[in-house]
Amino acid sequence: MKKILLIISLLLLSGCYNYRELNDLAIVSAIAIDYNNSNNNFEVSIQVVNPKKQQDTSSANEPDFIIYKAEEKTLQQAFRNIVDTSPNRIYGSHLEILIISEEVAKNHIDKIFDFFAREPEARSEFSILVAKDSDPEDEISVITPLINLSSTNIKTLLQTNNQNLGVSIEQTFNETLNSYLNPYLEIALPSLELIGKEEKGEKQTNIEQTNSNNKVKLATTAIFKNDKLIGYLTKQESIGLNILLNKTNMTMLSHKCSDNNYFTTEIDKLKSSIDTNIENKEVNIKIEGHSIINEMNCNLNIKNTDTIDKIDKEIENELKKIIENTIYTIQNTYNTDVIGIRDMFYKKNPNYLKKHYNNWDETFKELKFNVEVNLKLYEKGNTVGGTIYEKKQY
Amino acid sequence: MEKIVERLKKETNNLSDIIYRIKYINDQKIYIIYNEPLVSSDKISDFIIRSLDHIDEKYKKKIDLYSVIKNDINNFKVTDVKNYKDIVFYLHNGFTIILFENATALAFETKRNLSRSIASPTTETTLRGPNDAFVEDIQTNTGLIKRRIKTNDLWIENLQIGRNSNTRVSIFYMNNITDKKLVNEVKKQLEKIDIDNIIDSGTIKNLIEKENKNAFPTIATSERPDRACNAILEGKVVIVVDTSPFVLILPNFLNDIFKSTEDKYGKAINVSFTRIIRFFAFFITLLTPGVYIAITTYNQEMLPTELLISFASQRSLVPFPAFFEALLMILSFEILRESDLRIPNFSSSALSIVGALILGEAAVNAGIVSPIMIIVISVTAISALIFSEPEVIYAIRIYRILFMLGAAFMGLIGVIFIFIFFILKLSSLNSFGKPYLMPYAPTYISGLKNSFIRLSTNKQTNRLPYLSKNKTKYRSDTK
Structure with missing residues (x-):
């Protein structure tokens, strides 16, 4: 009897804490945050999944997601104000992406970090992106084909790009938060662009054609200095930064062998290691990887090992040039330590760092980077020789 | 005169x-x-x-x-x-x-033959193996066992139980294998019985089973002579009751519900795989509704986003809470099952039509349940049917509803609480002095070798150590 009483009280006294039916939830998949300078309000837009869409045939014309918008002086108040228009409770555990406007990225990113680090419900796995030259609300409003939910579309885009081309930098909120909180690190975020700005992509007509009018497109990496957006890298530099940060392991390289003729290689299993020398202000970067010939438009006999060695050297130089360009831009144009050299120095010898390098901006400019690239060509595709070269033999 | x-x-x-x-x-x-x-x-x-x-x-x-x-x-x-x-x-x-x-x-x-002839088993059907079953006559049943164990070491003790029915009850055990303490304990329990009637072995089972409060059976029943013989040879005790085609096998462990008679006749690797599936089925049938309720009403963050959207879309037209929805479905399935057992064979096709309506598309279209709930309940129901012992199915049913209650009140935490309670209950259970969770707790390594998996007959040389202290080997080592 005692046991039964115990079980009953155990069940009833909990009072169904945190009970919520699926029907009552507004599942938020994406959030867009902008800042209105005229009235100093945060403009928050959330993308809520429309669950009726899949179940009910009568709602075939309804969109897959709905955008709710609210604004207020602080983020929390702005989010609460969404209940003015949304009948369901906002549920943030399935947040996939957060898009911030350039204005927010320039001046208010610390508020974003505080809010999302404090919010217990938000999942820490989402990615933050910067809306380049566009309104973040428009970015999440675009109706996309194939993957109907635009947040999943963007997230998948980010992953696929990172794994195959290495332009976009993929990191979760937790990783970004770590580099934000570390005083010796600067953050870098991926960015998004809109194609076809004339007409907004939030209508169903956007996906009623084979080539939709409006699309979201991944742009290059946005880099920050002192938690303020200062600029964007070029495509090549974004790849270079990703390689330096070990955030990607695959990319493409092409090398010019004669006028308008190139050969293209895929670089695989990229691995970079950075070794520092505090006293000499030296940074030794070593990059290793495999390369595969994908396209050979040059008259080269790649059956010959000497040619292979030559090609190998050329690819290595090409990659070295990209890395050095990236470092130059970061060092001189933007002068921001996104690679985290200062952090490495600190981890190696914190006292020396504090004593000698008080003005890091200047020190960073003076650093000497030695890049060593070591690639190994190990595959030439299905054809053994070059088709162009072979044909010329007869 | x-x-x-x-x-x-x-x-x-x-x-x-x-x-x-x-x-x-x-x-x-x-x-x-x-x-x-x-x-x-x-x-x-x-x-x-x-x-x-x-x-x-x-x-x-x-x-x-x-x-x-x-x-x-x-x-x-x-x-x-x-x-x-x-x-x-x-x-x-x-x-x-x-x-x-x-x-x-x-x-x-000058007895007249009042018993039916030996037929094939109806409740424990197998694909391989002998196909005879016990009948209502104790002489025939004794014969079926003795035919398989032709040794003087098969000892039988006879008792008369029941003031009116005067039923003959026989205890079968191997003199050289079985633990004598177990035999004496069984005999003591049987001699203590003072009752008017013994019509079926079930009555005896209820009278000698000490752990009546727990739903899981500590005595197994079987109608297969080969299963009874295997049990006797393992060192268990088999009680045969006149007028009952079901013999009692004891002690019975939880692990025994995962073993089937035909396991001994199959290839070890295939049998091992089947056993792993049975383990999965056990936990699926026990936990699925509870975990589903917990995840959809409390711990939505556990689901992948796509799955959550899919669940939410299916739930969007259902007016009931998930717990009530699940209870409704479980109850209607249990009612269907029960009526299926009682109904005469000629009207069973009508029942299956009605059954398909309740647990099917019609219920979904009426907006009473969501399609995913139909799948959850179907998987649960199908997994429960793997076990041939009805008592086991009933016991699982009780705990399943407990898990659902825990989930409905506290989410996954509740499921974990009930699971702890479940494990505690099972480990405190005894079957004639032997812990019910053998060989898992207390752990017997040599017993474990033949629990999740089955060793090939060549490698199975020792008897289960917790059943028989006797060192006689199951099989000699020489190959």
């Missing part, structure tokens, strides 16, 4: 079924008494009456009728009847009594 007949007639209220036939042999009067529904008339006329006539012709001078009849009658089983009580006993057991003038009596076995 006349006094005995008078008393018998009086006590049975002149029952017309009992025939008193008077016969004179060698000018001596004897009574031939038998109970008509229980005896075979052929046997009486062919062997007893004819033999008596033969004696009458053969011996002309006065003889000692008692010893002559005992010697000359063509019957394989003759018993001296000592007193009146014995006469009644043999009469009700299908014997024919010959009563002499000096009040002595002889009993001859």
